[in-house]
Amino acid sequence: MTTPYQEWPATIPVGRVATLVAVVTQPVAPSATPRPIVLLANVGMYRRVGPFRWYTDLARALACEGFTTIRFDHAGLGDSDASRDNRNDRERAVDEARAVLDWAGTHARIGGGSATTGVVVGLCSGADKAHAMGVAEPRIVGLCFLEGYAYRTPGFHIRRGMLRYLEPQLWRSYLARRRSDGKGPAQANVVLDAYVQFPPRETAAREIAAMLERGAKLLFVYTGGAKLWFNHVGQFDAMYPEVARSPKRAACDVSLYSSMDHTLSMVADRERVTERVVNWMRGSWPGK
Amino acid sequence: MAMEPLHIMRRRATAGQADFLFAGLYAPARVVAGPTPAAVLFVPPAPQEAMRVHWTSRQLAQAASRAGRFALTFDFLGTGDSAGDPADASLVEWAYDLVRASQELVDRSAAKRLVVLGSRLGATLALRTLEELAAPVERLIAWDPVADGKRYQDALFDLDLRRRELCREPLRLAYGRSGPELFGYAYPETFRQEVDALTLPPLGRGPVVDVIRTADQRDSAVAAWTQSLCAAGVDAKLHDVDDGCGWGGEETYSQTLLPGKLITLVQGWLK
Numbered sequence: 272m273t274t275p276y277q278e279w280p281a282t283i284p285v286g287r288v289a290t291l292v293a294v295v296t297q298p299v300a301p302s303a304t305p306r307p308i309v310l311l312a313n314v315g316m317y318r319r320v321g322p323f324r325w326y327t328d329l330a331r332a333l334a335c336e337g338f339t340t341i342r343f344d345h346a347g348l349g350d351s352d353a354s355r356d357n358r359n360d361r362e363r364a365v366d367e368a369r370a371v372l373d374w375a376g377t378h379a380r381i382g383g384g385s386a387t388t389g390v391v392v393g394l395c396s397g398a399d400k401a402h403a404m405g406v407a408e409p410r411i412v413g414l415c416f417l418e419g420y421a422y423r424t425p426g427f428h429i430r431r432g433m434l435r436y437l438e439p440q441l442w443r444s445y446l447a448r449r450r451s452d453g454k455g456p457a458q459a460n461v462v463l464d465a466y467v468q469f470p471p472r473e474t475a476a477r478e479i480a481a482m483l484e485r486g487a488k489l490l491f492v493y494t495g496g497a498k499l500w501f502n503h504v505g506q507f508d509a510m511y512p513e514v515a516r517s518p519k520r521a522a523c524d525v526s527l528y529s530s531m532d533h534t535l536s537m538v539a540d541r542e543r544v545t546e547r548v549v550n551w552m553r554g555s556w557p558g559k
Numbered sequence: 560m561a562m563e564p565l566h567i568m569r570r571r572a573t574a575g576q577a578d579f580l581f582a583g584l585y586a587p588a589r590v591v592a593g594p595t596p597a598a599v600l601f602v603p604p605a606p607q608e609a610m611r612v613h614w615t616s617r618q619l620a621q622a623a624s625r626a627g628r629f630a631l632t633f634d635f636l637g638t639g640d641s642a643g644d645p646a647d648a649s650l651v652e653w654a655y656d657l658v659r660a661s662q663e664l665v666d667r668s669a670a671k672r673l674v675v676l677g678s679r680l681g682a683t684l685a686l687r688t689l690e691e692l693a694a695p696v697e698r699l700i701a702w703d704p705v706a707d708g709k710r711y712q713d714a715l716f717d718l719d720l721r722r723r724e725l726c727r728e729p730l731r732l733a734y735g736r737s738g739p740e741l742f743g744y745a746y747p748e749t750f751r752q753e754v755d756a757l758t759l760p761p762l763g764r765g766p767v768v769d770v771i772r773t774a775d776q777r778d779s780a781v782a783a784w785t786q787s788l789c790a791a792g793v794d795a796k797l798h799d800v801d802d803g804c805g806w807g808g809e810e811t812y813s814q815t816l817l818p819g820k821l822i823t824l825v826q827g828w829l830k
Contacts, residue, residue: 280564280581280640292564294581294640316815318613320639323743324606327640350562350583350617534813536743 275299276334279380283343285354285370292350293343293371294319295381296330302337302558307388307412308375309333309552310368310404311342314394314534318349321394322534325541329392332545337558339381341371345400364400365407372410388412390556392548393419395533405487406478413555414482415490415548418533421500422472424509430502476511483519488555491525492544496533503527524551562620567633567663572655580656581640582633584667585620591627597697598629598670599829600661604679606638606645607715607742608806611816612678619676622826629668633660648750650757654688661692670694675766676825678702679806680711680754687760696766700825703773703806706780708757714807715741722812742812759784761791768795769828771821775805800824 276296283291311326313319319342320327330340345367346354354363368391376387390413393401398416405414435441469475482489493501507525508515514523526547531540563586566579601616603609616632623630635653637643661673673696677685682704689696705711719742739746759781762768770785772778777799788795802818804811 274642278566278579278640278642280566282561282564290561292562292583294564316614317610318639320610322610322813324610324639324645328644349613350564352561534743536813538740538743538745541743 274331276331278331281341283341283371283374285346285367286356289346289352289354291343291346291352291367291371292319293341294327294330296334296340296342297381298334298337298339300337301339304556304558305388306338306556306558307390308372308381309338309340310371310389310391311340312364312367312393312397312400313345313348314397316348319344323536323541325535325545326392328541329545329548332549333552336549336553338552338556339375341375343367343371361400361403365404368404368408368411372408390414390552393417402475402478405482409485411487413488413490413552415492415551417492417544418494418497419491420469420475421493421497421506422469422475422510423500424506426509427500427502427506431498434502472510476513479511479523480514480517480519483514483517483522486519487522488551489523490548490551491523492547493525493527493529494531494533494535494540495529496531498529501527502529562617562632565663567659569636569656569659571636572651578636578642580633580636580642580659582631582660582663583620584664585624585630585632587627587629588624589627595668595670596626596628597672597674598631598664598668598694599623599674599676600664600692601630601632602657602660602675602677602681602685603633603635603638604677604681606635606648606744607812608679609634609638611806611814614815615818615822618822619825619829622822623674623829626829628674628829629664629670631660631664631667645744646747648745648747650684650750650753653684654691657684657688658691658693661694665693672697674698674700674829676700676702677704680705680757683708683757683759686762687757689762689766698767698769698828700769700771700828702771702821703776703778704759704770704781705754705757706759706778706784708754711757712751712754718807718812762788762793764792768793769798770795771798771800771824773805773818773821774801774803775807798824 277299278296281293281295283293285291314322326342330342333340344351372387372389375381388410391401391404391411392415394417398419401414405411504525504527535541562583565582567582569578569580620630620632634641635656637645637647673694675685675696682701739748782797785795785797800821802820804816
């Protein structure tokens with residue numbers, strides 16, 4: 272049995288001292304139409320394979336649809352060298368995305384020579400870095416944010432106020448706390464709240480609008496892990512009215528999977544989100 | 560101390576299919592006078608735990624490199640960056656992976672001896688495969704080896720159920736539990752049967768055996784097995800290390816382990 276993709280390890284120079292460790296996944300039969308390369312990088316401290324190896328699976332699924340993927344470790348994470356400068360993670364992530372695209376554009380095995388464009392997929396902290404890459408690098412023509420920025424709206428609070436009392440977990444926690452004298456199980460999402468830092472809403476809206484304006488295509492995927500900030504697909508337009516009014520709004524897709532957890536810790540969940548991302552890629556950049 | 564990523568080609572023991580293992584080679588950062596020091600092979604645990612120990616393996620591989628040694632990390636078939644799917648998990652294939660990885664390390668380093676560091680399932684598998692590795696093992700470091708495969712798996716499935724209860728809706732539990740899945744990875748029944756039968760093997764005289772037990776894994780069966788090795792004349796020692804982080808815990812099951820004391824201990828052996 273042979274697979275419809277090929278995979279090979281690589282090292283990508285970035286700056287003068289650091290080297291990024293990467294894996295390239297390619298279709299065996301390259302697409303006749305130039306298509307963007309998909310960039311996948313770390314989620315939190317996980318190495319490039321992603322939580323529950325999702326990025327490995329996603330890369331192979333995308334290769335079966337004709338897309339080349341480069342999954343790499345940011346400097347200092349996974350297997351990559353540590354960077355020796357004092358810039359912040361977002362600044363460094365932008366440089367690294369540029370280095371990966373530069374490298375891909377000149378590498379013969381990836382069809383180097385032609386101008387290379389990229390699509391960044393980022394989950395959680397990776398979504399934050401993906402946003403920075405998309406804002407700063409015009410060669411990024413598409414972004415898929417999993418648990419990207421979200422801002423509570425009046426509608427969110429109304430829904431949250433009503434819907435939370437329908438959540439079985441709330442009642443189970445309440446009953447458990449009653450039974451154990453106030454020491455019931457914690458809700459995992461409450462802990463997550465402490466790690467989340469979004470930029471001001473106006474900044475995010477302006478940057479998203481600018482990316483759309485230059486022709487980028489965007490996919491926002493939210494899960495139940497974001498339920499403290501996002502609880503309805505329609506909330507997207509309420510969060511970003513500037514984007515909703517834009518003639519480019521159609522280039523922006525939004526999905527909510529409220530029954531899934533933040534890191535897609537079940538096989539069926541990852542398969543469903545993989546299908547969503549692959550379909551979005553196929554529809555946005557069809558091959559011949 | 561940059562890692563060189565590479566593919567180790569392999570052929571499936573069961574189907575003959577050509578595959579690859581992803582591996583990372585660390586070359587010595589300095590030349591050591593005298594005979595070539597033993598090269599270090601890292602054997603990962605099962606996938607749900609492998610993502611937690613990666614940072615530790617990297618730290619120790621870099622320490623080995625600084626000490627003038629070659630070191631190799633790798634992913635088992637169907638895990639990490641290697642070929643295949645988790646549904647391909649098989650102790651027969653993984654034992655073969657271990658032998659292939661040892662051969663690659665010996666070929667690339669020209670080392671005459673190996674140090675093997677395995678964690679959890681990887682430790683037990685390494686102990687069971689010692690005789691088949693590409694070079695004699697001078698030291699085997701077993702980090703919380705699995706003494707009783709069935710007890711190990713039952714504990715993992717219980718923990719997985721508890722963490723699902725913590726972070727998921729009860730309605731989802733109904734179908735999530737029904738599939739052959741553990742900690743978000745497909746978990747084939749054949750693999751479960753193989754691991755159920757897994758035990759720590761007796762060893763003859765040969766390598767120094769250092770057994771490390773962390774705080775939440777003070778398994779008395781591991782202590783008894785270490786004692787039995789000593790009684791058989793093996794140079795074996797048991798080390799209890801409390802780093803405040805362990806394998807259990809429904810809220811910490813996916814967190815990266817940062818076992819500073821364990822790293823310091825092992826670094827001392829690699830110098």
